[in-house]
Amino acid sequence: ETFDFVIAGAGTAGLVIANRLSERSDITVAVIEPGDDVRQDPDVQNVNFSFSSFNASINYQYPSVTSPALGSRNLTYRAGKAYGGTSTVNGMVYIRGDKAQYNAWEELGNEGWNWNSVFSYYKKGEKFIAPKSAQIAGGATYDKNVHGESGPLTIGFPSIISNGSFHDKALATWKALGLNPIADLNGGAPNGFVAAPQTLDPDANVREDSARAYYTPVEARPNLKIIKGTVKRITWANGHGGLAVASGFEIVSPSGKLVKIGARKEVVLSASAYRNPLILESSGVGNPQILKKLGIATKVNLPGVGESMQDHPIIAMTYSLKGSISGRIPYATMPTAQDVFGNKTASIAASTSAKLSEWAKAVSASSGGAISPSAIEKRFRIQHDLIFNKNITIAELFPSSTGTGVLAQFWTSMPFSWGSVHLGSKDNINTPTITPNLLSTDFDGEILAAVGRLSQKGYSTPPLSDLITDNTSPGYSKLPLNASDEQWATFLRENVLNGLHVVGTCAMLPKELGGVVDSEVRVHGTSNVRVVDASVIPMELSGHTMAPVYGVAEKAAAIIVASLG
């Protein structure tokens, strides 16, 4: 079969692209997806799901390689395998990040990619449902100017938001610690304490994933088709002008047969940050040294493929409560460097600035020289400037209720440790080789420890501390309030996990900075291969990744449609 556009992956981003392209009735669109239609699955719909309720058939679990910085542990990277991809199995939290982080995309060489432009696509995609009185009683606030009202993606607050004392006490404590309440964290300035909205329909009380939002309303379109299968590689036509030209995909059908699906115009990779590099590498697009080892001939020399993988390093602690909490406590506390480091901020800014070139050399070496030290240093300097001069939020502290306790999670936003994702062997398109390198740059551990101390301080400062009986994990005996730097370093090495917010493995950047796609999300060196999903986000954000994926996909779809004339 042949279509105008063929998209790999009916996930969070893939269905946005499919929806927007198929608005044009003169264009035919096919989406290749290995997962099933799970829109009626009660575990998917349930907004009070537990992560463990998702069975393996809709939940990829990729093990990483072991890492010395993690005490030789390996990590599990999870993602959704279904219509809707990871938006069907995720935590649904919808946070976009800081304005300056988006403006940095333009500074890095992506013309037209800045907060104002992506913000307009956030609004286009969104249908925001304002909180009702019960949710307002639980602390839900908003600024209607930063939300859209008529897009496909419904966003709201959980209907069972806790109206107990947790919110008021948490707000008072964080305020006492300098983190003031803010009305809405999605307007590009999330510094402070606030209730976070989610991708759910509060009236129907169901999860809003990208299948429900972007596929259900358009599935009857005759020019849109989802085909079950796994993309193995891009098929190439005879090139012209030095650019590689895709003619479609070779896919593995459910019965294991290799089938060709033709693309008259373009192919789009939306198979996730874990899987797009695998498809590119198995098509000969990537680092020639890696391709040679795999026995694959180089079609396009593009060493950034699969590199600069970034994630949020995350820690969870638990506190037991005097009483219990009924309902959800979806609050986010988002501090800046100043909030975390106080009067040491300027000296830390200066000492870390002096180390950027050393860190860049180490990260370049760990990528086998795939990205040059100078390119990484340029990217690090922009990141450092965001943290220390542009005052972005550098972490998130995020409680959730276990009923009789609080799971107090926190993570840092912009790591200086980068990992990678590559094809492990020529014929295994399903299993990425993931090298996390989490906390391999010492400062990432230092900043996480500082945020951890802030978290401990929050739970031991009245009035929030009035609710708490003890720290049950890891326990104050293991990690006291005055724990030393060494105690923190050991604790983090043994306990840090991957936040599952992976970006950057097909970064939207100029090729000389290690980029894989240009600012029209087209793979460098090709005329008609685009990548649209979390993998193109060039640097980690202070938001969670789903909201940025939706914003990026809406804008990328507009770019592709505009190119059709």
Ligand SMILES: Cc1cc2nc3c(=O)[nH]c(=O)nc-3n(C[C@H](O)[C@H](O)[C@H](O)COP(=O)(O)OP(=O)(O)OC[C@H]3O[C@@H](n4cnc5c(N)ncnc54)[C@H](O)[C@@H]3O)c2cc1C
């Ligand atoms: C457990 C968990 C909780 C999370 N919680 C949150 C949260 O609360 N808030 C938030 O913002 N973010 C959260 N995230 C992260 C966020 O959901 C993801 O970053 C985002 O959904 C990724 O979207 P994507 O389009 O890049 O990829 P996906 O949505 O994963 O889509 C990729 C699709 O491609 C398909 N595919 C894979 N390989 C192939 C192939 N070879 N050929 C064809 N198709 C293929 C997959 O089956 C999938 O459908 C969470 C992630 C996880 C795992």
